[in-house]
Amino acid sequence: SKTKFPRIADNHNLLGRIEIAQGNYLKALKYLQISLTAVTIPFNEKKDIFANPALYDILSERKLLIALELRGDAFLKYYEETQIQKYLEAGFTNFKLATQLIEKSRRSYKAEGSKRFLSERAVPIFEKAINVAYILYQKNKDKQFIAQAFEFTEKSKAVLLLAGLKEAEAKEFAGVHDSLIQQEQQLKAELAYNEREYQRAKRKKDTINVNKFQENLFEVGEAYDYFIANLEKEYPDYYQLKYDDAVSSIDT
Numbered sequence: 001s002k003t004k005f006p007r008i009a010d011n012h013n014l015l016g017r018i019e020i021a022q023g024n025y026l027k028a029l030k031y032l033q034i035s036l037t038a039v040t041i042p043f044n045e046k047k048d049i050f051a052n053p054a055l056y057d058i059l060s061e062r063k064l065l066i067a068l069e070l071r072g073d074a075f076l077k078y079y080e081e082t083q084i085q086k087y088l089e090a091g092f093t094n095f096k097l098a099t100q101l102i103e104k105s106r107r108s109y110k111a112e113g114s115k116r117f118l119s120e121r122a123v124p125i126f127e128k129a130i131n132v133a134y135i136l137y138q139k140n141k142d143k144q145f146i147a148q149a150f151e152f153t154e155k156s157k158a159v160l161l162l163a164g165l166k167e168a169e170a171k172e173f174a175g176v177h178d179s180l181i182q183q184e185q186q187l188k189a190e191l192a193y194n195e196r197e198y199q200r201a202k203r204k205k206d207t208i209n210v211n212k213f214q215e216n217l218f219e220v221g222e223a224y225d226y227f228i229a230n231l232e233k234e235y236p237d238y239y240q241l242k243y244d245d246a247v248s249s250i251d252t
Helices: 006-021 025-039 061-082 085-107 112-140 143-163 167-174 178-204 207-234 236-243
Strands: none
Touching: 006 025, 006 061, 025 061, 061 085, 061 112, 085 112, 085 143, 112 143, 178 207, 207 236
8 A cells, every 4th residue: 555655754763853843743743653654554544643553564663753752742731731631541551552663673583783773762652641640640640650650760761772782792691501691692683574575475465475474474483482491491501591570469
């Protein structure tokens, strides 16, 4: 589809950024809604600025994250201008979705460049999510927002820790053999390749290759899952360092 193209998201993210700078927040939100539809295949709600995409069949996680961050900024600034609470709540939902995208990408086998970008944007986005949660708590005195702010804080710390950790240090810390690291990287590369080709075949409506790469994804995905399960058992320190997203709760 001509409306499903990452370059469209680039253009509309830029337009959204310009409108935010000029204080035209509703106009920015309309542009950014089009960005969301351009990079998420199943999502087609261009007019309802409160509608949110599901986080699957994404053409570009990087462009989607940029759109979500800008959209959250626009919601929050429009709330500050109007004091209409539904925009504050929409900003909270939006930033929460952005944090879920960051976590999804960290757990995935996407290219390292993509992961680096998401890690770089992660801390500012978590900080914005914490800020909105705190404002909502101040307004509503609902303790769920304090709990949510605490969770965002813990996840932000985890992202920061992992982003600053070099692969060599992880290997040295956990005593993982080079051959296992190579196997891990090979599986990730195969998954990334098959995912890319599967999405390309879907866009071209190439049924033969859709089926081929879907089957490849299933097979390599099973091998990757088995590898990760074995890693957790044999090298729990390395597994926890690289793959475990668990965070403390406010009650711990």
